[in-house]
Amino acid sequence: MHSLRYFISMVGLFSKSGLLPWLADVVTPLWRLSYEEQLKPVINGYRNKSTFSVNRGPDGNPKTVGYYLGTWRDGNIVCVQSNHLKNIPEKHSQVAQYYEVFLRQSPLEPCLVFHEGGYWRELIVRTNSQGHTMAIITFHPQKLSQEELHVQKEAVKEFFIRGPGAACDLTSLYFQESTMTRCSHQQSPYQLLFGEPYIFEELLSLKIRISPDAFFQINTAGAEMLYRTVGELTGVNSDTILLDICCGTGVIGLSLAQHTSQVLGIELVEQAVEDARWTAAFNGITNSEFHTGRAEKILPGLLKSKEDRQSIVAVVNPARAGLHYKVIQAIRNCRAIRTLVFVSCKLHGESTRNVIELCCPPDPAKKLLGEPFVLQQAVPVDLFPHTPHCELVLLFTR
Numbered sequence: 001m002h003s004l005r006y007f008i009s010m011v012g013l014f015s016k017s018g019l020l021p022w023l024a025d026v027v028t029p030l031w032r033l034s035y036e037e038q039l040k041p042v043i044n045g046y047r048n049k050s051t052f053s054v055n056r057g058p059d060g061n062p063k064t065v066g067y068y069l070g071t072w073r074d075g076n077i078v079c080v081q082s083n084h085l086k087n088i089p090e091k092h093s094q095v096a097q098y099y100e101v102f103l104r105q106s107p108l109e110p111c112l113v114f115h116e117g118g119y120w121r122e123l124i125v126r127t128n129s130q131g132h133t134m135a136i137i138t139f140h141p142q143k144l145s146q147e148e149l150h151v152q153k154e155a156v157k158e159f160f161i162r163g164p165g166a167a168c169d170l171t172s173l174y175f176q177e178s179t180m181t182r183c184s185h186q187q188s189p190y191q192l193l194f195g196e197p198y199i200f201e202e203l204l205s206l207k208i209r210i211s212p213d214a215f216f217q218i219n220t221a222g223a224e225m226l227y228r229t230v231g232e233l234t235g236v237n238s239d240t241i242l243l244d245i246c247c248g249t250g251v252i253g254l255s256l257a258q259h260t261s262q263v264l265g266i267e268l269v270e271q272a273v274e275d276a277r278w279t280a281a282f283n284g285i286t287n288s289e290f291h292t293g294r295a296e297k298i299l300p301g302l303l304k305s306k307e308d309r310q311s312i313v314a315v316v317n318p319a320r321a322g323l324h325y326k327v328i329q330a331i332r333n334c335r336a337i338r339t340l341v342f343v344s345c346k347l348h349g350e351s352t353r354n355v356i357e358l359c360c361p362p363d364p365a366k367k368l369l370g371e372p373f374v375l376q377q378a379v380p381v382d383l384f385p386h387t388p389h390c391e392l393v394l395l396f397t398r
Contacts, residue, residue: 043385045089046219048201052096052123054103054110055079062110065100065123086386091168092125095135098165099123102156111140114179119144119152121178126210128201129220132171135160136190136212141177149177157193172196174212185213185271198275204228204255208279214272215248222383226343226391227252229379233341233395234313236260241306243314243337245295245327250276252315254285261310263288264302266295296326303334312336317343322350325366328357332370340373340396345383347392358396373398 057064057079067085070076082088082096103110103120111118121138137156141149153175159165160173172195178188190212201208201216203224210216217223230252236242240260244253247265249272257263257280265288267273273292280288291298306312314337316323322344331337340358344351357366358373373396381391 041385042219042221044086046221046385047087047089047092048128048216048220049124049126049218050082050088050092050096052082052092052099052125053079054120054122055112057081061104062112063100063103063106063120065096065103087384089127091127091131091133095125095133095165095168095170096123098160098168099135099137101164102159106152106155108152111142114140117142124212126199126212128199128210130200132196132199133168134172134174134195134199134212135168135170136174136176138176138178138183140179153191153193161194170195171199184269185211203251206251206254206279206283208249208251209275209282210249211271211275213269214275215269216251217383219383222381222391223251226381226383226393227255229381229393230315230341230343231256231259233377233379233393234315235339236313239310241310241312241336243303243312245299245314245316245323246318247276247290248272248317250279250288250290252317254280254283254288257285257288260313261287264306265290266298266302267292268294294324296324296330299327299330303330303336306336310336311338313339313341315341315343318351318354320346320349320351322354325357328354329367332358332368332372335370338398342394342396344392344394345389355394371398 052065053068054063054065055068055077056062064079066079066081069078069080082093106120108119109117110120119140119142121140124136126134139152156175157173160168160170173193174190175193176183176188176190198209198211201210201220203220204227217226234242234256236256236259238261242253242256242260242263244250244263244265247253247267250265253263253265254276265276267276267290270292273290276290291302312334314331331340357368359375360368360372362369375394376397377395379393381393383391
């Protein structure tokens with residue numbers, strides 16, 4: 001290798017403008033790192049999405065941006081800046097600090113409790129591996145007129161484009177008017193104040209589009225390991241339909257599309273489905289189909305249309321609340337599903353009920369008529385260093 005490198009350097013190709021660094025970046029992207037660094041897992045600053053609250057800080061200032069300490073029950077909640085947190089990237093903390101600067105110069109008060117008034121609310125920061133940064137500011141409009149809202153949007157836009165916040169070098173800034181704790185894009189559209197409407201990520205040889213509202217695993221490097229694990233456990237082949245339930249931006253299904261006859265995805269968030277369709281088209285994937293809506297409403301009819309054709313492998317990646325009981329019924333009662341991969345970030349609670357209903361004997365009272373599944377393998381994947389949480393991948397067969 002050393003003689004080859006020497007030879008190429010002699011012909012002028014090993015310069016910064018030469019071909020070898022470019023080729024090495026494509027084929028062996030870690031070549032610039034020492035071997036020890038290549039082996040070291042990323043455990044610090046790994047979050048690609050952070051949500052910052054606005055509330056009273058240790059000094060009593062209600063325009064403090066950070067994370068909560070204490071409990072609402074005990075009435076000792078305090079908002080603390082995130083600089084000391086090992087899982088938060090410096091870029092996220094920087095944007096939060098400048099948002100705090102903006103709030104403290106704004107004449108409008110923050111919205112701490114909905115019925116007590118106030119306007120400025122939480123901040124979401126999303127980043128990708130290329131260093132692009134999307135910020136989303138949530139704002140309670142109260143009774144402001146459209147003209148007054150426009151003034152506030154222009155103020156925050158000016159702050160991050162030409163004011164002190166320009167140091168954050170945002171790729172995009174979104175603004176959402178929300179009168180609820182959480183609002184989807186359909187309930188209250190994300191308004192792009194400036195910049196690119198999406199950020200993109202490279203994962204499993206796919207270029208993935210990510211909208212402000214779309215779910216994407218918060219640890220990109222860990223997600224790649226998670227999805228590879230899921231792919232290995234599915235055992236899909238060219239005769240298999242892959243059913244991806246709660247698919248988010250569709251990465252699991254799309255990463256396995258070349259190994260299966262068809263990918264069927266179901267996702268509640270419309271923006272995420274649009275991202276999945278874009279990702280499929282951009283990457284030349286033609287055997288995928290994505291459906292928007294609640295899985296419990298879409299899945300039964302979708303399975304009925306596919307059941308008699310060929311074997312189905314199902315992957316479910318639900319939110320912490322687990323799967324709706326009608327989804328479990330549909331999976332249990334579909335004879336074509338012989339393999340199920342269940343990805344859970346919170347196995348206790350509703351997910352435990354899901355597992356019991358997947359594996360219990362047939363129960364006509366619960367409309368669980370199909371043959372029970374058997375848990376074959378459980379693989380933990382640490383997506384959340386410095387916390388007690390992990391993703392657990394469960395393989396069921398029958």
